[in-house]
Amino acid sequence: MGYRRRKQPQIVLTIYIKREDRTKKMSYSSYIPLIPLLPLAGFVVLGIFGRKYFKRSSGIIGTFLLLVSTVLALYTAYQYFFVDGKVDGVYQPITAIKYTWLSFSKNVSIDMGIVLDPISVMMLVVVTFVSLMVHIFSLGYMKGEERFGTYYAFLGLFTFSMLGLVISTNLFQIYIFWELVGVSSYLLIGYYYDKPSAVAASKKAFIVTRFADLGFLIGILILAFYGKSLDIKTLIENINSSEFNTITAASLLGISALTWGLTLVFIGGAGKSAMFPLHIWLPDAMEGPTPVSALIHAATMVVAGVYLVARLFPLFTLSPAALSIITFVGLVSALLAAIIACTQTDIKRVLAYSTMSQIGYMMFALGISGYDGEGGLGYTASMFHLFTHAFFKSLLFLGAGAVIHMIHSNEMKDMGGLRKYMPITHITFLVACLAIAGIPPFAGFFSKEEILLAAYHSNKLVYAVALFTSGLTAFYMFRLYFSIFWRKNKQLHDHHQEGTVSMKLPLIILAICTVVAGLIPFGKYVSTRGLPLESHFDPVFSLAPVAFGIAGILLAMWMYKNETARPERISVGLGGIYKAAYRKFYIDEIYMFITKKIIFNLVGRPAAWIDRNVVDGTMNGIAWTTGKISAMIKGVQSGKVQSYTLYFFGGIIALAIIFLYLWK
Amino acid sequence: MSDIPISHILFVSTALFFIGMYGLFTRRNLITMLMSIELILNSVNINFVVFNKYLYPEKLDGIFFTIFIITIAAAEAAIAIAIIINLYRSHRSIDVEDASEMKY
Numbered sequence: 001m002g003y004r005r006r007k008q009p010q011i012v013l014t015i016y017i018k019r020e021d022r023t024k025k026m027s028y029s030s031y032i033p034l035i036p037l038l039p040l041a042g043f044v045v046l047g048i049f050g051r052k053y054f055k056r057s058s059g060i061i062g063t064f065l066l067l068v069s070t071v072l073a074l075y076t077a078y079q080y081f082f083v084d085g086k087v088d089g090v091y092q093p094i095t096a097i098k099y100t101w102l103s104f105s106k107n108v109s110i111d112m113g114i115v116l117d118p119i120s121v122m123m124l125v126v127v128t129f130v131s132l133m134v135h136i137f138s139l140g141y142m143k144g145e146e147r148f149g150t151y152y153a154f155l156g157l158f159t160f161s162m163l164g165l166v167i168s169t170n171l172f173q174i175y176i177f178w179e180l181v182g183v184s185s186y187l188l189i190g191y192y193y194d195k196p197s198a199v200a201a202s203k204k205a206f207i208v209t210r211f212a213d214l215g216f217l218i219g220i221l222i223l224a225f226y227g228k229s230l231d232i233k234t235l236i237e238n239i240n241s242s243e244f245n246t247i248t249a250a251s252l253l254g255i256s257a258l259t260w261g262l263t264l265v266f267i268g269g270a271g272k273s274a275m276f277p278l279h280i281w282l283p284d285a286m287e288g289p290t291p292v293s294a295l296i297h298a299a300t301m302v303v304a305g306v307y308l309v310a311r312l313f314p315l316f317t318l319s320p321a322a323l324s325i326i327t328f329v330g331l332v333s334a335l336l337a338a339i340i341a342c343t344q345t346d347i348k349r350v351l352a353y354s355t356m357s358q359i360g361y362m363m364f365a366l367g368i369s370g371y372d373g374e375g376g377l378g379y380t381a382s383m384f385h386l387f388t389h390a391f392f393k394s395l396l397f398l399g400a401g402a403v404i405h406m407i408h409s410n411e412m413k414d415m416g417g418l419r420k421y422m423p424i425t426h427i428t429f430l431v432a433c434l435a436i437a438g439i440p441p442f443a444g445f446f447s448k449e450e451i452l453l454a455a456y457h458s459n460k461l462v463y464a465v466a467l468f469t470s471g472l473t474a475f476y477m478f479r480l481y482f483s484i485f486w487r488k489n490k491q492l493h494d495h496h497q498e499g500t501v502s503m504k505l506p507l508i509i510l511a512i513c514t515v516v517a518g519l520i521p522f523g524k525y526v527s528t529r530g531l532p533l534e535s536h537f538d539p540v541f542s543l544a545p546v547a548f549g550i551a552g553i554l555l556a557m558w559m560y561k562n563e564t565a566r567p568e569r570i571s572v573g574l575g576g577i578y579k580a581a582y583r584k585f586y587i588d589e590i591y592m593f594i595t596k597k598i599i600f601n602l603v604g605r606p607a608a609w610i611d612r613n614v615v616d617g618t619m620n621g622i623a624w625t626t627g628k629i630s631a632m633i634k635g636v637q638s639g640k641v642q643s644y645t646l647y648f649f650g651g652i653i654a655l656a657i658i659f660l661y662l663w664k
Numbered sequence: 665m666s667d668i669p670i671s672h673i674l675f676v677s678t679a680l681f682f683i684g685m686y687g688l689f690t691r692r693n694l695i696t697m698l699m700s701i702e703l704i705l706n707s708v709n710i711n712f713v714v715f716n717k718y719l720y721p722e723k724l725d726g727i728f729f730t731i732f733i734i735t736i737a738a739a740e741a742a743i744a745i746a747i748i749i750n751l752y753r754s755h756r757s758i759d760v761e762d763a764s765e766m767k768y
Contacts, residue, residue: 639764640760641760642688642689642697642760644687645688646689649685649689
């Protein structure tokens with residue numbers, strides 16, 4: 001009796017803990033699969049029946065399904081961040097669902113699952129929210145399109161793939177959804193398939209990202225081979241433990257297998273995130289409908305590379321070499337894209353280069369980040385910038401979409417003085433421009449501030465370049481703003497409306513988010529180890545970035561607010577530099593030279609020759625020989641019984657000779 | 665009478681067999697082909713009778729076989745001649761080369 005009484009409380013406690021854990025999983029697993037599956041259902045239904053039955057209502061159906069997803073995602077975020085995500089003050093990853101899809105060996109298998117941790121929950125909210133805004137905006141923007149249902153089906157497919165990507169538990173699951181995202185991006189860029197430039201752009205995007213994904217796949221295989229797992233959590237644990245120290249030892253060309261694997265994975269990420277030198281597809285991808293650019297090429301898909309690096313960040317911290325590659329690539333992309341953005345005249349291309357520049361910011365913020373405690377500021381800052389950037393950049397794109405909808409042109413020279421005609425677009429666009437320029441109290445200020453602070457503490461050179469780039473950012477954004485909304489007092493002859501309610505509403509909602517999002521104490525929720533990170537708001541430190549931002553704005557104002565000859569004179573004064581930037585530093589031309597002149601001539605043509613002459617020649621030779629032989633022997637089967645008996649008799653004679661005389 | 669050696673008789677039957685073979689290969693006339701087959705069969709009959717007589721004189725198996733073969737050859741000749749007559753009715757010829765519609 002006494003014995004039993006002593007033992008009992010312990011047992012009850014363990015059962016209690018287990019039950020709590022299980023109920024937590026159960027409560028999540030009951031509704032979280034719906035978040036990605038509802039858009040998938042939309043894709044299936046609208047893809048099959050959209051053109052026939054729901055010609056008008058497909059927009060409403062898609063939007064409604066996504067609204068449910070968004071509500072569920074927001075509820076999940078609330079549950080995770082405020083109710084039960086924390087254990088002992090640390091945000092724990094929760095694996096809500098996991099089942100093995102394809103098992104290679106005891107340890108290595110492809111699982112399909114859902115993991116909830118701060119960054120995946122944040123991405124769930126961002127993706128569903130921005131996607132919802134784009135769905136609503138498209139109700140007005142795409143109205144009357146021939147393939148309206150197909151458009152919403154593709155949007156659903158994209159949203160499903162992106163959501164599947166962010167909640168992946170397994171490296172290969174990420175890769176599967178990664179490719180699905182690539183396909184839906186391809187489909188949406190090529191939406192206007194009767195336009196040759198759109199077809200070319202979609203092909204380019206697909207080929208460039210596929211090329212990068214090859215690196216990603218090889219990287220996955222290297223990591224899985226050395227880490228003995230494809231499951232991200234197990235992989236990180238394995239590589240961190242001492243048994244797997246072979247991976248960090250030098251192996252090929254003096255670089256460890258870990259660094260090789262991570263660098264190759266990063267190449268995949270760089271391809272999707274349009275990092276230098278794989279960025280060439282992003283500006284061309286602007287051939288797609290503008291809301292699509294807002295969703296895929298500004299807010300969600302292009303940050304997949306950043307997300308991938310963040311997801312594998314515990315591994316990246318083990319390899320300083322891989323991190324420095326990320327820093328370098330991010331920094332070069334940020335600066336280069338900002339310079340090019342200053343010279344472009346197509347407003348969507350300006351925004352595309354701006355996206356590339358901002359993603360460069362996120363990348364190098366990850367590159368300079370450490371893992372523990374204060375050192376992890378760069379990681380938090382990067383995720384914070386991803387979060388705020390999604391709002392203000394999709395707002396900018398949707399604003400640009402509203403402008404294009406009204407003017408029917410992408411070129412700056414066709415615009416000007418639009419502030420009177422589209423007041424709501426004007427105000428919201430201004431808010432977004434201020435946010436991206438880093439002017440307080442808008443969202444971009446806080447996140448960029450954190451990135452700069454992290455850069456300042458780790459590397460002064462990075463800080464200097466980032467600071468200069470932030471000035472450039474302010475300059476080109478306000479060049480865009482003044483060119484669209486000020487400059488000349490143009491009279492529009494045909495009185496267009498600004499847009500339907502469904503186009504104005506997302507602009508207003510996103511503008512509110514852009515104002516508010518920066519005030520979220522982000523470090524409390526998202527950090528490297530799940531521990532809250534205090535934000536270091538330092539008014540003195542923020543003087544320099546804000547000063548650079550304001551200088552950029554003033555310069556843009558001086559040059560573009562009224563129609564003057566100043567921009568012309570300055571561009572002539574800069575001469576070759578301006579021309580090089582205008583031609584995007586000839587990177588496209590270099591690629592063309594490499595592919596057309598070098599690869600086509602040195603690899604393609606010999607390969608084609610071998611195919612025509614050796615491969616086809618062998619096949620033709622075999623067919624020719626067979627034909628000849630059959631022509632030769634077809635007389636044997638003549639149908640004449642007498643010749644058959646002759647063969648038969650000859651055979652018997654031969655056998656008789658063999659058995660009687662030769663077979664002794 | 666009893667001094668004819670076995671090789672003499674076997675020589676006759678072999679000669680008969682090859683004459684039959686030769687006729688079967690070279691003739692295109694169905695009736696001569698049928699006759700050639702009869703020659704081959706008869707050479708086999710001689711073989712049976714000879715081996716029975718010289719090797720196992722007290723048994724009758726070989727002779728039975730010969731009677732069988734003569735019976736079957738008669739039946740076969742009846743059928744073959746029926747075929748030949750039908751062929752002649754339809755083709756006005758009994759040359760095997762002329763009956764080639766089903767070839768290839």
